[in-house]
Amino acid sequence: MARTNGGQPTLESVLPEGTVDAARNAISDARRASSAGQIVADADQSASDADQVSSDTDQTASDRDQTGADRDQRASDLDQATADKDRAAHHDLSPDDEKAYGGSRESREAAAFERLGTRIRRQATARDRDEAATQRDRMAAIRDEGSRDRDALAADLAAPSSARETQLLRELGELRAQAAVDRARAAEDRARAASDRAKAARERARLEKELQAAHLDDLTGAYRREMGRLALTHELERVRRSGGPFVVAFVDVDELKVVNDRDGHAAGDRVLQSVVRAIRARLRSFDPIVRYGGDEFVCGLGGADLAEAGRRFDLIGSAVEADAGVRISVGFAELEPGDTADGLTERADKAVLRVKAARRSRP
Numbered sequence: 001m002a003r004t005n006g007g008q009p010t011l012e013s014v015l016p017e018g019t020v021d022a023a024r025n026a027i028s029d030a031r032r033a034s035s036a037g038q039i040v041a042d043a044d045q046s047a048s049d050a051d052q053v054s055s056d057t058d059q060t061a062s063d064r065d066q067t068g069a070d071r072d073q074r075a076s077d078l079d080q081a082t083a084d085k086d087r088a089a090h091h092d093l094s095p096d097d098e099k100a101y102g103g104s105r106e107s108r109e110a111a112a113f114e115r116l117g118t119r120i121r122r123q124a125t126a127r128d129r130d131e132a133a134t135q136r137d138r139m140a141a142i143r144d145e146g147s148r149d150r151d152a153l154a155a156d157l158a159a160p161s162s163a164r165e166t167q168l169l170r171e172l173g174e175l176r177a178q179a180a181v182d183r184a185r186a187a188e189d190r191a192r193a194a195s196d197r198a199k200a201a202r203e204r205a206r207l208e209k210e211l212q213a214a215h216l217d218d219l220t221g222a223y224r225r226e227m228g229r230l231a232l233t234h235e236l237e238r239v240r241r242s243g244g245p246f247v248v249a250f251v252d253v254d255e256l257k258v259v260n261d262r263d264g265h266a267a268g269d270r271v272l273q274s275v276v277r278a279i280r281a282r283l284r285s286f287d288p289i290v291r292y293g294g295d296e297f298v299c300g301l302g303g304a305d306l307a308e309a310g311r312r313f314d315l316i317g318s319a320v321e322a323d324a325g326v327r328i329s330v331g332f333a334e335l336e337p338g339d340t341a342d343g344l345t346e347r348a349d350k351a352v353l354r355v356k357a358a359r360r361s362r363p
Helices: 020-089 095-156 163-215 225-242 256-263 265-282 306-324 341-361
Strands: 246-253 289-291 296-302 328-334
Touching: 095 163, 225 246, 225 289, 225 296, 225 341, 246 265, 246 306, 246 341, 256 265, 265 289, 265 296, 265 306, 296 306, 296 341, 306 328, 328 341
Parallel strands: none
Antiparallel strands: 246 296, 246 328, 289 296
16 A cells, blocks of 8 residues: 555655665755755855945945035136136236136146046946946846746655655745745846936936037047147146156148038038047047147147157048048147146147148249
């Protein structure tokens, strides 16, 4: 007669004689493997949750820092507006007063440029955090699937052979049920967090677009004139601290009006884009490129003397002519003691006028 346990068949009743012990060992091994796998998955999830909490804390601190930086910028702008009004109201300022005003303005501009750079770096870091969080969510979903598979495996194991085993399996089943509830709740939390990150990313993208619209030329991606002046000042001060050479190049695109009149303004736009592409390819990533006027660009070359700047722009001129079919005229000014970004730009502008006049005088 088949033996039963509370109405349920036992292993002895359903397996051939001599295989019961082997079956029990296999079931025990499977249960231990299932439990060990769950422990590892839980440990991974705990570590992932800790990483996410740390990342969220860092992002909150970064957002708080950015709010403070924005507040500092508004205060700096207000101070500068007040200083500008005071200077305009007093026409008899001494040379020392003029020097102090200029120094204060340059310091504020350098600080504004530093804050802009920090904002851009924070935005990049936030994007990296979002990608890491998304990857953690994917791994958590994989772990959840593994847990469901382990639960299904445990449920498929042979029926218990004793009252004690029945009780233990009941308790294990309750724990698995609670773990499943917890996983479902965690999955919902991850979904909400992912939605929040998506909203934050959209907001950052909007702010970044506004930032670029305010400071970068839509057509070429070069700095707009005012922000470019700050970038040049910032790079000039950096070079001064390091003691290296610094050259400003003033670039004029020859006969752009002819291209616009002959081929249309879209063709002229492509010429300007080609010029900036060629410049960017042969300058360092942090060398400022400024759209100074309609067909004029100003570039700052840190670590380059006049000879090196000339060699680079010979290559740039050849690349532009090959790609866009136009020539560029370039004037240079090398940093001297007491120079400002405006002074260097003015000297480079005069130099390019001499270059163009020399070209016109040739037979």
